[in-house]
Every structure is written in C-alpha cells, then in structure tokens.
Amino acid sequence: MFHPMHLLLFYTLYYLCLKKNMRLLTVGSVAFDAIETPFGKTDKIIGGAGTFIALSSSFFNRDQRIVAVVGDDFPTDMIETLKSKGVDTEGLQIRKGEKTFFWSGRYHNDMNSRETLVTELNVLGDFDPIIPSSYQGTPYLMLGNLSPQVQSTVIERLNVRPKLIAMDTMNFWMDIAMDDLSKTMSMVDLLIINDEEARQLSKEYSLVKAAKAIRAMGPKYLIIKKGEHGALLFHGEKVFFAPALPLEDVFDPTGAGDTFAGGFMGYIAATDDTSFENMKRAIIAGSALASFCVEKFGTERLLEITREDVDARIEQFVALTDFNMGHHSSI
Amino acid sequence: MFHPMHLLLFYTLYYLCLKKNMRLLTVGSVAFDAIETPFGKTDKIIGGAGTFIALSSSFFNRDQRIVAVVGDDFPTDMIETLKSKGVDTEGLQIRKGEKTFFWSGRYHNDMNSRETLVTELNVLGDFDPIIPSSYQGTPYLMLGNLSPQVQSTVIERLNVRPKLIAMDTMNFWMDIAMDDLSKTMSMVDLLIINDEEARQLSKEYSLVKAAKAIRAMGPKYLIIKKGEHGALLFHGEKVFFAPALPLEDVFDPTGAGDTFAGGFMGYIAATDDTSFENMKRAIIAGSALASFCVEKFGTERLLEITREDVDARIEQFVALTDFNMGHHSSI
Numbered sequence: 001m002f003h004p005m006h007l008l009l010f011y012t013l014y015y016l017c018l019k020k021n022m023r024l025l026t027v028g029s030v031a032f033d034a035i036e037t038p039f040g041k042t043d044k045i046i047g048g049a050g051t052f053i054a055l056s057s058s059f060f061n062r063d064q065r066i067v068a069v070v071g072d073d074f075p076t077d078m079i080e081t082l083k084s085k086g087v088d089t090e091g092l093q094i095r096k097g098e099k100t101f102f103w104s105g106r107y108h109n110d111m112n113s114r115e116t117l118v119t120e121l122n123v124l125g126d127f128d129p130i131i132p133s134s135y136q137g138t139p140y141l142m143l144g145n146l147s148p149q150v151q152s153t154v155i156e157r158l159n160v161r162p163k164l165i166a167m168d169t170m171n172f173w174m175d176i177a178m179d180d181l182s183k184t185m186s187m188v189d190l191l192i193i194n195d196e197e198a199r200q201l202s203k204e205y206s207l208v209k210a211a212k213a214i215r216a217m218g219p220k221y222l223i224i225k226k227g228e229h230g231a232l233l234f235h236g237e238k239v240f241f242a243p244a245l246p247l248e249d250v251f252d253p254t255g256a257g258d259t260f261a262g263g264f265m266g267y268i269a270a271t272d273d274t275s276f277e278n279m280k281r282a283i284i285a286g287s288a289l290a291s292f293c294v295e296k297f298g299t300e301r302l303l304e305i306t307r308e309d310v311d312a313r314i315e316q317f318v319a320l321t322d323f324n325m326g327h328h329s330s331i
Numbered sequence: 332m333f334h335p336m337h338l339l340l341f342y343t344l345y346y347l348c349l350k351k352n353m354r355l356l357t358v359g360s361v362a363f364d365a366i367e368t369p370f371g372k373t374d375k376i377i378g379g380a381g382t383f384i385a386l387s388s389s390f391f392n393r394d395q396r397i398v399a400v401v402g403d404d405f406p407t408d409m410i411e412t413l414k415s416k417g418v419d420t421e422g423l424q425i426r427k428g429e430k431t432f433f434w435s436g437r438y439h440n441d442m443n444s445r446e447t448l449v450t451e452l453n454v455l456g457d458f459d460p461i462i463p464s465s466y467q468g469t470p471y472l473m474l475g476n477l478s479p480q481v482q483s484t485v486i487e488r489l490n491v492r493p494k495l496i497a498m499d500t501m502n503f504w505m506d507i508a509m510d511d512l513s514k515t516m517s518m519v520d521l522l523i524i525n526d527e528e529a530r531q532l533s534k535e536y537s538l539v540k541a542a543k544a545i546r547a548m549g550p551k552y553l554i555i556k557k558g559e560h561g562a563l564l565f566h567g568e569k570v571f572f573a574p575a576l577p578l579e580d581v582f583d584p585t586g587a588g589d590t591f592a593g594g595f596m597g598y599i600a601a602t603d604d605t606s607f608e609n610m611k612r613a614i615i616a617g618s619a620l621a622s623f624c625v626e627k628f629g630t631e632r633l634l635e636i637t638r639e640d641v642d643a644r645i646e647q648f649v650a651l652t653d654f655n656m657g658h659h660s661s662i
Contacts, residue, residue: 205440205441209579232577239651318656321572323612325645
C-alpha cells in the first residue's frame with residue numbers, strides 16, 4: 001500500500017544518492033604566504049590557491065577532494081581543518097624533509113597592484129599530481145593556478161572526463177609556457193581569469209573582443225574577474241555581469257580570486273547544474289565569498305564565517321543589483 | 332449618471348496635466364568640440380554638456396528647457412534640431428559677434444585618460460545664466476558641469492525650489508573653486524560625478540567611504556559613474572550597482588557622462604517619481620543612452636537612434652544583470 005512516508009523516503013534516498021555524486025576535485029597549491037598591505041603585515045600564514053578554493057567551496061559542497069603537495073613544515077592542524085570541512089586529503093602529498101611553497105608580496109595603496117618579494121617553489125618545483133584511485137569519477141574539476149603542464153596532466157590522468165572542468169591561470173604562464181597553456185585551454189570548459197590576464201592572453205583591450213578571442217582558444221565558458229568592478233561571464237552570445245559588493249576597505253586581496261573560483265565551483269558541484277542560469281547564481285555565490293576573503297589577512301575570515309553569513313551576503317548582492325523596469329516603455 | 336467613459340476622460344485629463352508638469356530645466360554648455368581618439372579625428376563638431384543632456388533626456392521627456400550661451404558662430408540648424416526634440420530654447424542666449432565655447436582633446440589607447448589640447452572659454456567666460464520668466468516653476472533641474480558659482484546662481488534665481496536638483500562637476504572646480512563648489516553642493520539633492528572626481532572630492536580611495544564623506548557635504552543622493560565599470564547610486568544606507576554594457580569598442584567617450592545624466596533626469600522628469608526604486612530605473616535608462624553615445628563621435632549616434640533602439644538596449648541591460656537565486660539556501 002502506498003503511504004505518504006514512502007514518498008518522503010524515496011526523496012530522501014534520491015537526495016542522498018545525488019549528494020554522493022556531487023563531488024569536486026580541486027588541484028592547486030597549498031602554501032605559505034607573507035603579505036604586506038597598507039593596513040599591516042603578516043609573518044608566514046597559510047595560503048595557496050588550493051586552500052582558498054577548498055575552504056570556499058566547502059560552504060556549499062562538503063564532499064570534495066584535493067590534489068596538492070606540501071612539505072613536512074606544513075601544520076597538521078590546517079590539514080585537520082580541511083578534513084573537518086569535508087575535504088578528502090588522500091591526494092595531498094606530504095614530502096618528508098622538504099619545504100612548502102612560499103610566496104611573499106606587497107600591495108600598493110590602491111590594492112590593485114602588487115609586487116612579488118619572494119617566490120620559493122620548494123615542493124612545487126617538481127610537483128607530480130598523483131590522482132588517488134578513489135578520486136576517479138569525480139564529476140567536477142577545478143584546476144587552480146599551476147603550471148599548465150601540471151594542469152593538463154591531471155586531466156589526462158582522469159578515467160572519466162568530468163562534467164565541467166574549470167581552470168585558472170596567470171600572466172606568468174602566458175610569458176613562459178604559452179604552448180602548454182594553449183594545450184590545457186583546449187581541454188577545459190571554463191577559464192576563470194582577471195581582466196589584465198584576459199587582455200594579455202587575447203592581445204585585445206576590449207573585454208568583449210578579448211572574450212571572443214579566448215573562447216576561440218577552447219573554453220566554451222569564460223569568466224573575467226574585474227576585482228572591485230565585479231565579474232563577467234561569457235558563453236555563446238550570452239553575457240552576465242555580476243557586481244562586486246562596494247566595500248569600505250579591502251584589507252588583503254590575497255586569495256580573493258581563488259575564493260571566488262572555489263565558491264563558484266562549490267555551488268556548481270552542490271547543485272549539479274551547469275546551465276547558464278545556474279552559473280549566474282554560482283558567480284554571485286563566489287562573489288559573496290570573495291567579499292569576505294578580503295576583509296582580513298589570508299584565510300582568516302573564511303575560517304570565521306558561517307553559511308548563514310554567506311547567505312546574508314548573497315541577499316546583499318541581490319539587493320545591490322535588483323531593479324524592475326516595470327512599464328517603462330509607456331512613458 | 333456614471334459611465335465608464337467618464338473614468339477614461341478623467342484619466343486622460345489627469346495624464347495630460349501631469350505631462351504638462353513633467354518638465355526638466357537643463358543648464359549647461361552648448362559648445363564646439365574637436366576630438367582625437369585612436370579611431371579617428373574630428374574637425375569642430377557640436378558638443379557641450381547641455382547639448383548631450385538635452386538630446387539624451389528627449390528620449391523620455393520632450394518637454395524641456397535649456398539655459399545656455401553660444402556665439403553667433405553656432406549653427407542654427409542644431410538649435411532647430413533641439414527644438415524638434417521638444418527643447419524650449421528661449422533661455423539659449425546667442426551673443427552677436429562672439430564665439431561659442433570650444434574644447435579640444437585627445438584620448439589615449441585605453442580611452443580612460445584624455446588630455447585637453449585647447450580650451451577657449453569665449454562666451455562662457457562671463458556667462459550670466461538668465462532664467463526666462465516662463466521657465467519658473469520647472470519641477471526638475473539638471474545643472475551640467477559649469478562653474479559652481481553659475482550653478483548656485485541658477486538655483487537662487489528660481490522662485491520655486493525644484494523637486495529634484497541634480498548637478499555634475501569636475502576636478503577643475505575642486506582645484507580652483509572649492510568654496511563655491513561646497514556652497515553649491517549644499518544646495519542640491521543629487522551629485523553625479525565619476526570615480527576619480529569622487530576620490531579627489533572626498534580624499535578617500537574606497538568609494539563607500541567617499542560616498543559617505545560626499546553626502547555629508549550636502550547631496551542626499553550620489554551617483555558615482557565608473558565608465559566601463561558601471562555606476563553606483565548611494566542614498567541613506569542603500570546602494571545600487573548598475574552595470575555598463577560590455578562593448579566591443581568605445582569609439583569616443585566624449586559626452587557619455589552628460590548623456591547618462593540626461594537620460595537619468597529625462598526619465599525622472601517623465602515619470603515624476605524620485606523614489607529610490609525609480610532612480611534605479613533612471614540609471615539603467617541613462618546607462619543605455621550612454622552606451623549609444625560612445626559608438627560614434629559627438630552627438631552623431633544620439634541623433635540617429637530611436638526610442639525603440641533605447642528600449643531594446645534597456646532590455647539588454649535587464650538580461651545582462653538578471654539572476655534569480657531561487658532556493659539556493661536549500662543546497
């Protein structure tokens with residue numbers, strides 16, 4: 001006999017099965033940073049694209065995996081923190097007697113330009129992205145900023161092509177490894193870069209022209225991040241413009257781009273929906289997380305906030321851009 | 332006896348009376364420009380803040396007035412064009428034997444910086460903004476970029492304070508006439524300036540802090556234009572972020588800010604509604620018009636397009652920013 005409880009049970013099981021499948025694999029640096037901004041200065045703190053992506057995506061998707069490498073100087077409590085956020089760390093290689101990647105940089109007054117003071121590649125110098133067999137079949141892949149050769153190796157080592165492969169990159173790789181970068185770009189669905197990078201990559205100043213040129217290189221989807229000016233999503237003939245929240249102060253921009261990408265991919269993985277409409281929502285989610293990231297040094301703010309804080313900020317984004325033209329054509 | 336036709340008649344009369352009252356007074360330069368951009372170069376063409384504002388606002392409000400001054404070198408056919416757009420030109424002084432204001436400038440590759448090559452004040456040097464008595468009682472006032480002393484004189488000469496007074500200004504007046512500017516700012520409701528000007532005026536880099544500081548100087552409403560990055564509207568605790576349409580090329584930015592202001596005030600005057608919600612719509616309308624302005628030199632594009640073109644572009648703005656978070660909190 002049918003009973004309403006059966007329906008509830010059915011949906012609960014269906015939901016759990018879906019959830020099981022909603023996994024995100026992140027490949028990216030897990031590192032130390034030392035940062036100087038006009039507001040202050042840090043000693044070595046925890047950073048790295050992989051760290052920011054995993055922490056950020058955990059607000060939507062607590063079923064995720066990471067492939068990265070650290071030295072044995074990396075604090076185990078941070079690895080425990082990642083685990084507590086639902087990150088499977090089997091793919092996090094810990095190299096005995098070696099040192100973790102270290103970057104140090106200084107931001108200038110307007111926070112839009114920075115100089116690198118120190119880059120010590122350490123374990124990242126010969127990083128071999130080994131994919132644990134338990135990671136095979138992960139439906140969503142986020143390739144944080146790394147050498148394009150490492151990024152393409154990851155894709156080649158996956159038995160099943162993910163539903164959506166997103167990648168970040170930076171000017172540095174355009175300068176020294178453009179052939180590798182072209183190859184990797186031809187293998188991914190979505191490229192997430194900033195406006196300066198888009199201009200360098202396409203040799204076009206207009207972002208509309210840049211977007212056309214870049215999508216001709218491979219990625220069907222392109223997100224151009226414009227920092228305090230928001231982000232643009234391009235796909236086919238469609239464009240979506242997401243605002244950035246106007247902030248009193250940007251305390252430390254380090255990791256904001258990775259936090260954006262992590263929030264975006266966490267949202268996509270959790271909803272298991274790669275439609276353009278859902279990508280818009282994912283961009284707002286990523287923007288909300290990035291707006292928290294810049295409020296304190298490094299990962300500090302991401303480790304303090306709750307999902308409720310994120311939802312409240314998403315509501316601020318809705319209010320910020322919401323308008324209704326109503327019957328304007330009648331005036 | 333009551334008949335449904337009475338209601339229709341009542342509303343028709345009511346509508347006509349309202350329309351009669353929906354007037355905009357623009358005070359601003361009517362001038363000649365000569366422009367160089369990476370795309371080309373013009374001889375003397377028609378420009379001036381007052382011209383762009385009047386042409387732009389005419390798309391929504393064909394019942395407007397202008398106070399300005401030209402020399403007898405100014406082409407009468409342009410005055411006829413303004414009249415054909417519903418602009419009452421009684422307040423346009425034509426000085427015999429004198430020359431019209433002339434500005435010449437060159438834009439650099441990124442279109443975000445320009446240098447002034449020539450400024451000939453001519454008739455603008457001793458401009459006395461005489462308000463024809465028929466202009467008294469105009470409910471909306473737009474003060475284009477002019478000396479703040481001229482701007483405040485206009486306000487002082489109006490018998491009835493308009494419902495909304497908006498003003499533009501520029502860095503030049505902050506440098507040489509800050510006291511006059513402070514006085515004028517304390518008399519207006521809405522200041523419309525760009526991000527660079529907002530930073531100079533407030534001595535704050537953060538636009539959120541700048542907006543607070545500037546509103547403390549007088550204007551309850553503030554619009555900060557960010558060029559290709561859109562515009563922000565601040566009022567009380569509320570903020571609205573309007574995007575700019577991503578364009579393939581910005582051919583000539585001259586007049587885009589005035590066109591934005593004209594579209595905004597034309598929309599406000601036509602709807603006779605100064606609520607925050609309606610100001611959002613007015614910003615989208617102004618942004619749509621500005622996006623046309625930059626497509627050709629000077630006023631050329633504004634003189635070609637129709638209201639249908641403007642409405643279609645407004646729809647593009649809606650599509651550009653529209654998103655629906657749906658049930659995101661359930662994921």
